Amino acid sequence: MSTAKLIQGNAAIAQGAFYAGARFYAGYPITPSSEIAQIAASELPKLGGVFMQMEDELASMGAIIGASLSGAKAFTATSGPGFSLMQENLGMGTMGEVPLVVVNVQRSGPSTGLATRPAQSDMMQLRWGRHGDQSVVALIPATVAECFELTVKAFNIAEKYRTQVVVAPDEVVGHMRESFRVPEPGELEVVDRVKPTGDPESYKPFDFTPGAVAPLASYGSDYIFHVTSSMHGEDGYSCNAPDNAARRVAQLHTKLEDNLDDVIMVKEFDVEDCDVLIVAYGVVTRAARSAAAKARENGVKAGVLQLQTVWPFPEKAVARAAANASVVVVPEMNYEGQMAGEVRKVVGDPSKVRTVNSYNGTIMFPDAIEKALY
Numbered sequence: 001m002s003t004a005k006l007i008q009g010n011a012a013i014a015q016g017a018f019y020a021g022a023r024f025y026a027g028y029p030i031t032p033s034s035e036i037a038q039i040a041a042s043e044l045p046k047l048g049g050v051f052m053q054m055e056d057e058l059a060s061m062g063a064i065i066g067a068s069l070s071g072a073k074a075f076t077a078t079s080g081p082g083f084s085l086m087q088e089n090l091g092m093g094t095m096g097e098v099p100l101v102v103v104n105v106q107r108s109g110p111s112t113g114l115a116t117r118p119a120q121s122d123m124m125q126l127r128w129g130r131h132g133d134q135s136v137v138a139l140i141p142a143t144v145a146e147c148f149e150l151t152v153k154a155f156n157i158a159e160k161y162r163t164q165v166v167v168a169p170d171e172v173v174g175h176m177r178e179s180f181r182v183p184e185p186g187e188l189e190v191v192d193r194v195k196p197t198g199d200p201e202s203y204k205p206f207d208f209t210p211g212a213v214a215p216l217a218s219y220g221s222d223y224i225f226h227v228t229s230s231m232h233g234e235d236g237y238s239c240n241a242p243d244n245a246a247r248r249v250a251q252l253h254t255k256l257e258d259n260l261d262d263v264i265m266v267k268e269f270d271v272e273d274c275d276v277l278i279v280a281y282g283v284v285t286r287a288a289r290s291a292a293a294k295a296r297e298n299g300v301k302a303g304v305l306q307l308q309t310v311w312p313f314p315e316k317a318v319a320r321a322a323a324n325a326s327v328v329v330v331p332e333m334n335y336e337g338q339m340a341g342e343v344r345k346v347v348g349d350p351s352k353v354r355t356v357n358s359y360n361g362t363i364m365f366p367d368a369i370e371k372a373l374y
Helices: 009-020 034-047 057-069 080-095 123-128 144-161 171-175 242-257 284-297 315-322 340-346 366-370
Strands: 005-008 022-027 050-053 073-078 100-104 114-118 137-139 164-167 177-180 266-269 276-280 302-307 309-311 327-332 353-357
Touching (some): 005 009, 009 073, 009 144, 009 177, 022 034, 057 073, 100 144, 123 309, 144 177, 276 315, 284 327, 327 340, 327 366
Parallel strands (some): 073 100, 100 164, 276 327
16 A cells, blocks of 8 residues: 655646546646646656647647547646637537546636736636537545545546546645545546447447437547537538537537536535535635634534535535525635625525635635634
8 A cells, every 4th residue: 555645736636647547748837737747747758658848738738639539548737828728629629529637727817917826716717718508527626635536537527428627726725735645556436438349430429319428439540530620410520500500519518417416526514504604615615614613613503515526516515505504605716706606596595695705816714704604
């Protein structure tokens, strides 16, 4: 059994990717994610993999799309400005149902902003950054262990549903160090994509049946197939028929909507009897748990619902946890309360939702949350 070591969040993400079977990385270094690229450059060749430093983030996304279509588990890492540049090719990955994992270590913006400071201000971009009707999965770790575990889960989801998964820790989680033991092979589930086994001549790379995920062949195999960013039929070739477009777009959503129990992950802390519910994610979860513990010492029954999956939004989990609470507090390191709006949509009385926001490039402390609990 491996021994526990003091490890950084970004290092745990890289190790989680290797554990999941990732053997291709293409990226462009950008703080505060650069450690992931550095580790990939050092370790992937030892694992028989490939590291490529690209000229920019647009090329990075194109490279991992090509690598994934060639059969490799592929990933990249970036931060705010780079993630913005990746959106068009993320849309290409969506249309082609290409399994991809993108790490976006969130930092304070806009633009270059505070390049080494934390924020949680990319939450809406994670979901809606690409144009058109599309779906994506976004996972937010709060600990070093979760950096590893959610990265493995990200690859599993990407491979299983032929979709794009974004792992989006804030800078603090990416750079914090905690004691962590890397699991032995087989301790965590590792999922590989389903490949076709039938006649290569009859292979169709897409299946527009609601909820369906077609097997994915690899470029260079006996299965010759076409992928395009244009609207296409199940054979991969362009098709502009309205009924085909409707089936194509719907299936992109239903393959996730039909499997929310597999995709959505939350953690509950003293939620079952809480009068005050705190809904948090990322590093703010840690401050929220401290604030809730202090409130209980003062006679206020406070609990914390941690969102590990933020997209698709865990509506049922939030509604269930908030059902008996008189107050719901949503602390976030952004100006608008980007996830607070989603919480308001699903609680019975949106007027009971309170927000706590910080956007000065520093971590949120428990006392800021405590003030909103009473």
